[in-house]
Amino acid sequence: MTAVASARPPRRARHRRKLAPTNQLPTHLATYAEATLWLQEHYNLEQHLGGSAAEPPSLQRMHALMGMLGNPQREIPAIHVTGTNGKGSTSRMLVGLIAATGLDVGSYTSPHIDTVNDRIMIANQAIDDVSFTQALSEIAEVEPWVIEATGERPSYFEVMCAAAYNWFAASAVDVNVIEVGMGGKWDATNVIDAEVAVITNIGPDHMEIIGPTLTDVAEEKSGIISAQSHVINGETSEQLAEIIAGKQHRDIWHRHQHFDVLENRLAVGGRLVDFVTPFGRHEEVFLPVNGAYQAQNAATAVAAAEAFFGRQLDTAVISEAFHQLELPARFEIVQREPMIIIDGAHNPAAASVVAETLFEDFATNEPPVLVIGANKPRDPLEFFNALRGPQFSRVIATAADWPRAIPADELGQTLKNSGAQVEVSPTVPEAIDQAIQLAGDGGTILVAGSLYVASEARSQLLGTSR
Template sequence: MQWLQGHYNLEKNLGSDEAAPPSLDRMTLLMELLGNPHRDIPAIHITGTNGKGSTSRMLVELIGATGLDVGSYTSPHIDRVNDRIMIANQPLDDESMTRAISEIAEVEQWVIEATGEPPSYFEILCAAAYNWFAATAVDVNVIEVGMGGRWDATNVIDAQVAVITNIGSDHLEIIGPTLADIAQEKAGIISKDTHVICGETSPDLVEIIATTEFREIWHRHSDFDASEDRLAVGGRLVDLKTPYGVHEEIFLPVNGAHQSENASAAVAAAEAFFGRKLDAEVITEALAHLTLPARFEIVQRQPTIIIDGAH
C-alpha cells in the first residue's frame, strides 16, 4: 500500500497549465497487460454531478438481491482506500486489497517503458478493481466515474447500461467551461450498444446526450421517476415508476428528498440491465437494507451529529 501512496494523483492536476492532454492510453495498456479483465464481466457505468455514489450503492443492493454477485468501484473513499473496491457493498479486506494492488505493481514497469510515465493513483485502483472482480468471478460490475466520463480511467469498458444522474457546474475549470461541455464529457461513457438512463432534465443538455449513438434511452419524468415521495419514520416512502410499471410504497431508510430520485434511477438501471420488471420483493428487500455512509448520516443523537459529503 505504501507503493500506491507514492504515485502521483494525476487527476488533481487536470485543468492546470502543466497538465498533459487527456488520454486513456496508459489505462488501455494497463488493461492489456492484465489480460483485459474488464471485458469479462457485464457492467453498469454511472456518471453525473451528484448522486453517483448513492445510486451505485442502491444498484449493488438491487442486483445483489436477485442472487448475483456484484463488484463496485467508487471514489473518493470515505474512511479507507479499501472502500473504493467492494463486493456486495463490502470493502476488500486488507489482505485482498494488498494482493489486488500488488498485481498492478507487477506490470507497472511495462507501462513506464511504453508511455514514459507510471500509471496514476486513480488508474492503479481502477485497474486493481477490474482485475480483482474478474479473478473473483463476480457477475456484474457497477462502476462509478471519477470525474467527467469520456477521459475517465473507468471508461475502458463498454457498459450495457449507462446512468447519467444529472449535469451540474462542478469542475467547470477542468471539463467545462460550459454545462454543454460537461454534458458532452459525461455522454462519453455511452456506446452504441448502451441502454442510457438519463436523469438530467434540462432540454438543451438532454439534447446533447440524446445525440450520442446508443441502443435505447430512458428519460427522467417521462420514463422513470419517483411519482410519490412521502416522509416516513426512519426514512421515506416512495412510489417508483419505470417503463415496466410502478413499484408502490417502497421504503427508503435514508434521509433527503433527493434520494428518491437516486432510487428511481437505480431501479430503472437495474430493470434496463435485466430487460424486465424487478419483483416487488427484490426491491423491498434490497432497499430496506440500504446504508449510505456520509450521506446525511446521523451518527449521534443528543447532541445530533450528522455527517454529509454534499458539495
C-alpha cells in the same frame, strides 16, 4: 428490450499478455503497508485539482495497463454511472438491487470515505487487507512494462481502477457497477462498453477541467455511452438531454418521460416512495435514508437495474434491497445527543438539497451549528449560501488534512463577510469538539463541505478510518 444479465461465469482463467523482458524489475508487495505506500507514490489528481499543471486528457496509460493484464474489464457485464451529484448513492443502490436477485456485484467508487479499500467492493463491502494487497501487487508486477510502453507511470486513480477490474474478473463476480471518478469520456474507468450507462444529472462542477459550459460537461459525461449501452438519463434539461440522446446507443430512458418518482413522503427513519418505470409501478417502497432527493437517486437505480435485466423487478426484491441500504456521509446521522449529521456535499447544488432536508425535515426550535471545510478551487461562499449559512446559530470553519483544503483561518474570513457568526478551528477533530460544546445535548450539528471533512468527522465519531 433484451436482458444482459446471465448465469454466473466460471472463475476466470488468467490471459495476461506475455511480457517481453524489461530493464525495470517488477515490484512485489508482500504486506498491506507496502501496498498502500507503493500506491501513494503515484500521482494523485484528487490532490491537485485546480492546480496549474494539467496534462492533456488521455486513456493511453489505462489501455496499456489493461492490455498487460489481458483486458479483464471486458469479461464482466457492467453498469457505468456518472453525473454531477448522486452517482455514489445511485451506485450503492444499484449494487443492492442487483445483489438482491442473487448475483455477485463488484463496485468501484471514489474517493473513499473511510479506508482506500472502500474503492473496491463486492456487495457494498470493501475487500479486506489481504485481498487489497494482492490486487495492487498484480498491478505492480506489470507496471514496468506500462512505463516502457508509454513513458509514464500510471496514476493513483488508474492503478486503483485497474486493480478493481482485475480483481472483479479474478473473483468471477456477475456484474460490475462502476462509478466514474470525474467527467466520463476521459475518465480511467472508461475502458468498458457498458451494457447500461447512467447519467444522474449535469451540473456546474469541475468546470475548470470538464467545462467551461454545461454543454461541455454533458459532452464529457455522455462519453461513457457506447453503441451497446441502454442509457438511463436523469438530466431533465431539454438541451442537455439532446446531447446525451445524440450519442449512439441501444436504447434510452429519460427521467419524467420513462421513469420517475410518483410519490415521495416523509416517514419515520426515511422516505416512503412510489416509482414508475417502462415496466410498471412500484408502490410504498421504504428508503431508510434522509432527504427527498434520495428518492430520485432510487428511481434512477431501479430504472437502471430493470434496463439491465430487461424486465420488471419484483417490488419485494426492491424493498429487500433498500432495507439494507447504507449511505455513509450522505446526510448520515452518526450521533443523537447532540444530533450530529455528516454529509459529503461539496458543490452548491448538493448543498441546496442538504439545507432543504435539514431545515424542513429536521427543523428544530434551536438553529443548528455548522462545521464546514472546503477545498480549492471551489468558491466556499457560493456553497455556504446554498447551504443557507446565515440560518445556522454558529459556524465553525475548519480544514481537513488534505493538500487542497482551504486553510481554516482563510475560510473563516471569507465566511465572516457573509454576516454569519463564524469561529475558526484549525482541525476537524477540534471543530467537532467545539461544535458539541456549543450545541449541547439537545442541539443539532451539521458537518459538510467536502468528503475529506466528512471522512475525518466519521473517523473521530465512529472510529472508521485507519
